[in-house]
Amino acid sequence: MHRYRTHRCADLSKQNVGETVRLSGWAHRIRDHGGLLFIDLRDHYGLTQVVVDPDSPAFKTAETVRGEWVIRVDGEVKARSAETVNSKLPTGEIEIFAREIEVLSPAKELPLPVFGEPDYPEDIRLKYRFLDLRRETLHRNIMRRTQIIAKIRSLMQETGFTEFQTPILTASSPEGARDFLVPSRLHNGMFYALPQAPQQYKQLLMMSGFDRYFQIAPCFRDEDPRADRFYGEFYQLDVEMSFVEQEDIFQTMEPVIRDVFKTFADGKRVSETFRRIPYAESMKKYGSDKPDLRNPIEMQAVTEHFAGSGFKVFAGMIANDDKVEVWAIPAKTGGSRAFCDRMNSWAQGEGQPGLGYIFWREENGAVSGAGPLAKNIGEERTEAVRNQLGLEAGDACFFVAGRPEKFVQFAGAARTRVGEELNLLDRDAYELAWIIDFPFYEWDEDEKKIDFAHNPFSMPQGGIEALETQEPLSIKAFQYDIVCNGYEIASGGIRNQLPETMVKAFELAGYSRADVEERFGGLYRAFQYGAPPHGGMAAGIDRIVMLLCGAKNLREIALFPMNQQAFDLLMGAPAEASPAQLRELGLRVAPVEKKG
Structure with missing residues (x-):
């Protein structure tokens, strides 16, 4: 018999029932059910459940085993009872009744859990990356x-x-x-x-x-x-x-x-x-040269509907600079004041003065625009905007104005935000x-x-x-x-x-x-x-x-990435070079000047 294993931890099935086998791996999880010990043994390939009863010669050793200890298990393959079959595991129809357990390598108390997928501090995960890499995902x-x-x-x-x-x-x-x-x-x-x-x-x-x-x-x-x-x-x-x-x-x-x-x-x-x-079309429609096309929103220029309008902020910008444009970001299903106000607050958090909007609702069988911009530009222009963008009652639209090269990045971010907030993206696609x-x-x-x-x-x-x-x-x-x-x-x-x-x-x-x-x-x-x-x-x-x-x-x-500060916490890089190394290269490290 091989020194460490006859099979891997994903290999065994009902066809192996009655065989004596040898497995090696990590003690993934250990459970004590009233004196009966269960060890989920894990290797690169999968998991196998090991059962150790008090009458087994392996029981005394099994009692000492802790999580992530590396062990060798000899035992007999037995079929699980119908009520204990684990259909989620390839080996879920069998278990190993242990006759002998050898500890190949004990493990100290873990600095981070390996079982499950806990949210754990990144620096700990990177410092102990070899443990983090044992996690299933x-x-x-x-x-x-x-x-x-x-x-x-x-x-x-x-x-x-x-x-x-x-x-x-x-x-x-x-x-x-x-x-x-x-x-x-x-x-x-x-x-x-x-x-x-x-x-x-x-x-x-x-x-x-x-x-x-x-x-x-x-x-x-x-x-x-x-x-x-x-x-x-x-x-x-x-x-x-x-x-x-x-x-x-x-x-x-x-x-x-x-x-x-x-x-x-x-x-x-x-x-x-x-x-x-x-490229030019991508910037105008999506505000980005790497658009997320799962988002159906396409921006359009609506400058003409604001030129000479009662909304003096946009109208004045257009009159004073022939390179100024007004872009519309249509928001299907976004036609509530609460959502529009939330987007306006988001824009202010992005360093903008705000985000103008119109939303449409149905009143007495007719669709009408609402919000400060709708009042300022009037019913006819508001309806022209709606028709151009193909919007309906229950929809909204947001507006940005200026020279496109100045606002295009923000417009693209607003398009992304609207799509995410309204859940418009097709998340089951690679576009x-x-x-x-x-x-x-x-x-x-x-x-x-x-x-x-x-x-x-x-x-x-x-x-x-x-x-x-x-x-x-x-x-x-x-x-x-x-x-x-x-x-x-x-x-x-x-x-x-x-x-x-x-x-x-x-x-x-x-x-x-x-x-x-x-x-x-x-x-x-x-x-x-x-x-x-x-x-x-x-x-x-x-x-x-x-x-x-x-x-x-x-x-x-x-496998072994650095952290956000560009440190390799596992290997300790970057590190200072020794004086001998620097002399050999003909280098001298200049002291960093302190600011202020």
Whole structure:
């Protein structure tokens, strides 16, 4: 007999009744029923109930066993009586009558419970992550993560892609976040950077004649952590293809992403085809470039109904600035003063002066608008707003006004809030869409200059002619995102593989030809020697897993994450380097200046 087990804790069934077996695992739960001991024995695969009666040679040892002790159990498989069958367990029709128990490893009193799913302080959970990972939900999430990655690999290989590994120690690159720098011992005073993404390397692979690349790539960015973004490191499905246009990327990758979601959707509906939504349309309708399309609310401009109206606040703004717009956020079923007042209070909590509204009710067989705005703009304009938005009695509408670029983020948040408060979302769906036609450049208010809005290596729509003749902020890029349920889960673009077009694009952002040659020399040189048209994308593994696990925080789908302050409480990182380490690297830590 094997030293530790003949079976795993999920293996046994009625077919094994009468067999002598050996199991090993953790004492998940221990119950004393009037002298009869019940131990739920757990391993990675499942649970098996062990019964120890006072006449068993194992009883004396069993009495000492405590939660999370690791034990070996020898015993006979017996069928449970009909009234004690546990239909929720794969092993629920049997139990093991213990004849021998060996304690393989006792456990100290636990700093956090493993049984059940208690809400426990995060810092304790992260410090003792190895215990936290024993919990059923977290353990299941991690296993689902590995299954999702395996499915992605399988689909990519079936689609004709080859997996490559690109370097981790590399050069700094303008990917939009701070680099992690690694000091070089061999070259004092010089630094490597950890890759924010394998962007340049995957493009160089296309220059090298490889046609379809993918990688489950680790990426490193020194960005502040938040619920949907890890500090420091994350993983992405990185993809690049040669001789493709934007539509080829869509036709190739949409089935892969859809099939991954369908495989792990647990009965939820998955978009059969991904909508194509231009960036400008997404911002106007949803107030976001990563809209949650489970929310049916679509905003509309209603500026004309307020221009010259009796509502002087909006009318005056419109008269004084031809770029001012009024946007409406329709709220089906939200037509009560109590709800409208609640939304107004929420807006004030967001730093806004308030949130104007109209709600409609039926009186004497007719639908009429109510609220201060309805009184100010009058019955005819109120009815025009209702007709434009397709609203009825029992519905409401909220309004924001100003220059759209100033209020769009708040309008999007208000749309989200209304949808959540009124429970308008289809929570049994994964709504996926492409966001397309992103602006190539944006205005950097801090630096007072034009900068890249998205990926600097993308091809501008219209090529070098657009760069030479169009107003820079009007140029669109061959860039695209995939969004799902309010999250950006992938981003990509068709690449700018023409050297002169690349130089011109960077010059408009304030870089010289010398800057391009110095900072992106490898890529720039490669473009001189026959660069195929190419493009690709990167999908966030962590966010996809989070969505498919139904988790609200990335820390629920990662093995050993850091806390919100970017500390690894389990391993004690970051930590100070020893003087010897610093000397070897030629470094000295400068004291932090105290403010004030």
